[in-house]
């Protein structure tokens with residue numbers, strides 16, 4: 001299936017990189033599109049969004065939610081096409097309404113790790129062509145319900161907080177006198193190794209936390225104060241509010 005991207009930004013670029021080429025790109029995001037066309041075989045930049053749709057069997061909607069309705073309503077699709085929507089917080093019925101045809105619309109949450117083919121990508125509903133695509137970019141996770149898909153979208157919204165925690169820790173270490181590079185290298189090493197432990201282990205996160213916290217020790221102390229100061233509650237509140245937004249109006 002010829003793949004076309006409407007919206008050539010970060011996530012489209014990461015997917016094309018992971019696929020190693022073979023895509024038609026929309027002209028907006030001109031710099032990214034030109035760089036991808038120069039770097040990968042079989043990548044072309046179309047003259048317009050409509051030209052992308054005209055040249056492809058699977059159309060990937062990789063534009064931001066704020067412009068999505070205007071962009072999609074202006075396009076004319078064909079009965080034989082499949083639409084893969086990456087647009088956050090926008091339900092299938094809404095996208096089908098914008099398209100104006102009863103086409104298969106599949107949603108997915110690819111993350112930047114598709115570039116290294118290391119992403120687990122949730123999709124809904126199941127579709128063999130879309131599953132084959134994301135299996136090439138790591139692994140497809142076929143959700144059983146729209147609710148499961150939305151919950152994984154909420155989980156994916158923690159990427160910023162991950163780096164936010166690293167940033168707070170690094171800044172604090174520097175304020176106490178540690179050089180910037182030492183603070184950065186040490187914290188990124190720590191979190192990278194912990195990520196590997198979490199991925200390789202079949203133990204619960206609560207068990208891993210206990211195993212990485214000596215009783216009465218320093219790790220236990222930080223997490224206790226995090227709890228006493230409302231850290232977990234703030235995190236749950238963030239997830240609650242994102243879930244409301246993800247489910248849409």
Ligand SMILES: NC(=O)c1ccc[n+]([C@@H]2O[C@H](COP(=O)([O-])OP(=O)(O)OC[C@H]3O[C@@H](n4cnc5c(N)ncnc54)[C@H](OP(=O)(O)O)[C@@H]3O)[C@@H](O)[C@H]2O)c1
Nearest residue numbers: 007008009010011028029062063064065086087088110112
């Ligand atoms: N990044 C992620 O990790 C991630 C993960 C999952 C889902 N998503 C979703 O994927 C979508 C794209 O995200 P992104 O991070 O790739 O955003 P992005 O980097 O801002 O890319 C969006 C692209 O859309 C282009 N665009 C704007 N108006 C357009 C129009 N009228 N016609 C065609 N293209 C237009 C922009 O071009 P200009 O630069 O010229 O404005 C830009 O290249 C969003 O809906 C987001 O929620 C992103």
